[in-house]
Amino acid sequence: MKSFSYYNPVRILFGCKQKYIANILKADGHSKILLVYGKDSVKKSGLYDEILKLLKDADIKFIEHSGVSSNPTLLHAREGVQKTKGVTAILAVGGGSVIDESKAIAAAAASECDVWELYEGKEPTDALDLYVILTISATGSEMNSGTVLTNEETKEKLSFNSPLVYPKVSIINPALTLTLPKEYLIYSAVDIITHVAEVYFTAEEHPKIQNRFCENIIKSVIKTTDELLKNPDNINARGEFALCATWALNNLTSLGVGEYSFPNHMIEHSLSAIYNVPHGAGLAVVLPAWLKWFYKNTKNPQVKRFAKKIFNEKDAKEGINAFEKWLQKIGAPTTLKELGIANGDIEKIAENVDFVSHRWGLKQKYPYESIKKILKLMK
C-alpha cells in the first residue's frame, strides 16, 4: 500500500430532501445566490418551479444562469462569472456538467481571475460556496473537487482540482433520475465504469481491498443498468446506481494505490472537444479499444482479473470481448462510426490528444503513434 492523504468534507443528503435546500442556504448565511442549470429538463420535471418557490419562500434572492451544455464551455462559464456581483453561493441544479461549470464560476468569481487560467494551472485562492441538487448520477462531481471545461476556441477540454470547490452540500435524490432518457442512463453507466477502470487498470499498486471495492462498483453498475433498462421505475436500482456514481470518483477507489492516470478520459476529451459527442458515448468507444491496446502492450494481470471477476472469463481477451458485448447489448456505441466520426479523422484526433497529453502528464506514456494505434482499434 502506498501513502495517501484523504479529505472529503462534502455533506451528502441522499433521498427526497431537495425541499431542505433553502433552509440550508439560509442557515449558512446566504441571501443572494447564482442558480445554475442546463436546458429544459429541470423545467419540464417541475423541479425548477419547486426550487423557485423554495427560494422565494425563504426570501433568498437569486440570479439565473441557465443553458449549461452537456460539455460545458468556457464562454458560457465566463458569462456566469459576470453575474456573480453580490452573490455568496451557487446552487447547481443538474448533472456533472452543471456542477463542473458551477465550480469554475465559483472559483473564478472569488479568486478574481479568468476562468481558463484555472484550467491552465493557476491555483484558485478562494471560491463561492457551492450547493448541488443532482439530477443525473454519472460524473461523481457532486462529491469531488474536480471540474472539466471545454475551450471552444482552442478545442481543449481540460480539468483542475481544488479542495476549495468541494460542494458544501449535495442533495442526491434518486427519484429525480426516474425521468432520465434511456441514452443518458447508458452513457452514465459507461462513465462510472470508466472512472473505476482508470484506477483499477493504471494504478501502481493493487491492494486486494481496493480491487474488490472497484469490482463491487463495476458489478453494481452492470446489474443496475440491466435492471433499469428493463424497468426504469426501479427506485432501488436508481439508488444503488447513484451511490455507485458518487463512490466511483470521490477518491475512495484510489486510497493506497499510489499513482494512477486517466488515459481513457484524456482520449475521450479530445473526441468530445472536437465533435461534441456525449462524454459517456465517447468513453464506450474508447475504453474497449484502450483495454485491447493496454493488454497487448503490458500483459497487465489486472485485465485477466477483470475478465474473471466481472465476466467470469478465464482469458483477458475474452473478458474485454464480454465487456464490449455488454456495451453493445445496452445500446452504447463501440465504434467511431457510430459516433458519426469518419475513419479519416483519426490523425486529427490523435493530434488533439497529443496536444493535450502533456497537461495530463501522459505525454511519454501515450506518444502520437500509440494514440493512433488505440484510435485505429475503435473503428
Place this chain on the structure above:
Amino acid sequence: MKSFSYYNPVRILFGCKQKYIANILKADGHSKILLVYGKDSVKKSGLYDEILKLLKDADIKFIEHSGVSSNPTLLHAREGVQKTKGVTAILAVGGGSVIDESKAIAAAAASECDVWELYEGKEPTDALDLYVILTISATGSEMNSGTVLTNEETKEKLSFNSPLVYPKVSIINPALTLTLPKEYLIYSAVDIITHVAEVYFTAEEHPKIQNRFCENIIKSVIKTTDELLKNPDNINARGEFALCATWALNNLTSLGVGEYSFPNHMIEHSLSAIYNVPHGAGLAVVLPAWLKWFYKNTKNPQVKRFAKKIFNEKDAKEGINAFEKWLQKIGAPTTLKELGIANGDIEKIAENVDFVSHRWGLKQKYPYESIKKILKLMK
C-alpha cells in the same frame, strides 16, 4: 435503499507522516495543547520522544495527560478536563481508547459541562480541536464522531456521537503497529469484524453494493490477520488491516441500509464494564453466541449469505461454526470461561445489559430473558 445523510470531514494522512504533526498544529493556530496517551508503549517505541521533540522544535507548549486505560474511565477523563486551561487542541497518541477519552475531554472542556452528562445525552455545544496519531488500528475512532467511556462507579459503559468531536486530522502510519503484541492484533481483528457485522446483520435493508462492501472488509481482515500472525512484519498487510479498521466504522458500511443496531457491542460493553476484559476479547465471545441466537430466532438470510460469501459454506450454522473455528485458530477466546468469567455470573451480566439496554434503544428487542439465552451460548 433508505435515505441517509453522510458527512465526514476528517483528514486522513496515511503513511509515514507523523513528523508533520507539529506543522499541522501550528498552521491551525495552536500554541498550547493537551498531549493524551496511554501507558508505556509509546515511550518504549520511541514515538513519545519523537513527538516531544517535534512539539518543542515548533515551540508548541503541551500539558501531558497519560495513563489512559484500555477501557477508558470517567474519573481519568475528568482529570484530563482539569488540565485544559489555555489549551486549544488535543493531540491523542494511541488507539481507540486514547482517542475516545480525548473526544470526551475535548467536548466537556469546551462545552463547560461534566464529562458524564455528555454520555447521558447532553449535546455538546463545542469541542477543542482533536488531532490523532494512531498506534492501534481497531476501533475506527480516528475517522468517526463516536466515543465510548466507562463509569467505574455505576459500571456503565456508554457512548455518544457528535460531529463536533470528529478529529481534524488523523495520522495513520501502519508502521507504528508493527510492534503491537499479538493478542492486540487478534482483538483488533475481532473488533473490526464486529463493527461490520452489526450493520451487515441488523440493518433494515441490504443493498447489494453495501453487502459486498461489508464482505470485502471482513475478507480482508481475515486474510491480513492470518498473514500477520505468520509474518508480523508484513507492512502491506498492516496497511490493508489499518484501512479496514478505518472503513469499518466511518459510516460507509451503513449508507442506505436504514436503521441498524449494535447488540454485540451492547452485550460486550457490560462484560468489559464489569470485568474489564479487552473489548475485542469480549466481542470474540459475544459475536458467535449472538449469531447462533439471532439465526435461530430470525432465520435472517444475511447469516446464510455470510456463511457462503465469507466461508464458502452452504448452511448458515456451518458458517457460524467456521467463524468460531477461525476465531479459535487465531487464538481469540470464544467462551466466558476463557475470559475468566464464572458460569454463575450470567445473571449479574444479564442484569447489567438489561440496565443499559434502554440507552441503546434495544430494550424491547433484547429483554432480560433473551440476553440470558445469548449469554448461556457463551459458556
